[in-house]
Amino acid sequence: MIRHRATGRIRWALFSSLALIVWTGVGSASAHSPQDYARPGPYFSLGINLGSANYAWMKQLDQAAAEAARVILSNPGFAGTVPTGYSPTSFLGVGFSGGYRLAPRWALDFSIDWARSDLWADVVIATGAQRIGTRLKVGGIETGFASVNARFYALTGRLQPFALAGVGAMMATPVDLAGNKRHAYGFSSKLGAGFDFYVTRHFAATGLVSYDFATGDTEQSDLFLFNAYLTWRY
Numbered sequence: 001m002i003r004h005r006a007t008g009r010i011r012w013a014l015f016s017s018l019a020l021i022v023w024t025g026v027g028s029a030s031a032h033s034p035q036d037y038a039r040p041g042p043y044f045s046l047g048i049n050l051g052s053a054n055y056a057w058m059k060q061l062d063q064a065a066a067e068a069a070r071v072i073l074s075n076p077g078f079a080g081t082v083p084t085g086y087s088p089t090s091f092l093g094v095g096f097s098g099g100y101r102l103a104p105r106w107a108l109d110f111s112i113d114w115a116r117s118d119l120w121a122d123v124v125i126a127t128g129a130q131r132i133g134t135r136l137k138v139g140g141i142e143t144g145f146a147s148v149n150a151r152f153y154a155l156t157g158r159l160q161p162f163a164l165a166g167v168g169a170m171m172a173t174p175v176d177l178a179g180n181k182r183h184a185y186g187f188s189s190k191l192g193a194g195f196d197f198y199v200t201r202h203f204a205a206t207g208l209v210s211y212d213f214a215t216g217d218t219e220q221s222d223l224f225l226f227n228a229y230l231t232w233r234y
Helices: 002-027 055-073
Strands: 041-053 081-088 091-103 106-127 130-153 159-175 184-198 203-214 223-233
Touching: 041 055, 041 106, 055 081, 055 106, 055 130, 081 130, 091 130, 091 223, 106 223, 130 184, 159 203, 184 223
Parallel strands: none
Antiparallel strands: 041 091, 041 223, 081 106, 091 106, 106 130, 130 159, 159 184, 184 203, 203 223
């Protein structure tokens, strides 16, 4: 319950901050031309991401949670505890990207995303004639993506929608309650769509929705990511 409240506060703070940035930008006058916002030069973005596994990976995570719960509940201290379902939480993490605006409508960048999800088992605890339902944390999963991306901008004014495509690598790391980790690696590709909204000449609020395709040992570990960044332009 504490984790869910904390996650809710983080989401609320994120979206409130973005709304304030956009509102401030809309309300401020600007003497810069559209071409000025699309000028060549480097840019850097830092923010947080919220993710969700695709259906195939969700099933794998359910199975991993079931196996972890079986091991944990075999302890005599959990006698009378019966699992009824399994689920991961949403992935939550941080992201960074840095790149160069080559032309008004084109840019190249390098991005790194890290996100973590906890695995939970829904259980029923039998204490005499009483049954108590609760959730039991049984492990976690950490993911990391690194990719080189190309961006195409549809508009070049204060608001700049863009499409993104890239290739790179992924790491998926299951984590048990003892902190043990098993790393798996694979190539990945990224497709996404987003926007830059310039608040000033040098700062923009950036939103991005991406889908990361995984291969190799991380096959089927595809992930939807919703990213919110603060971007600095030279």
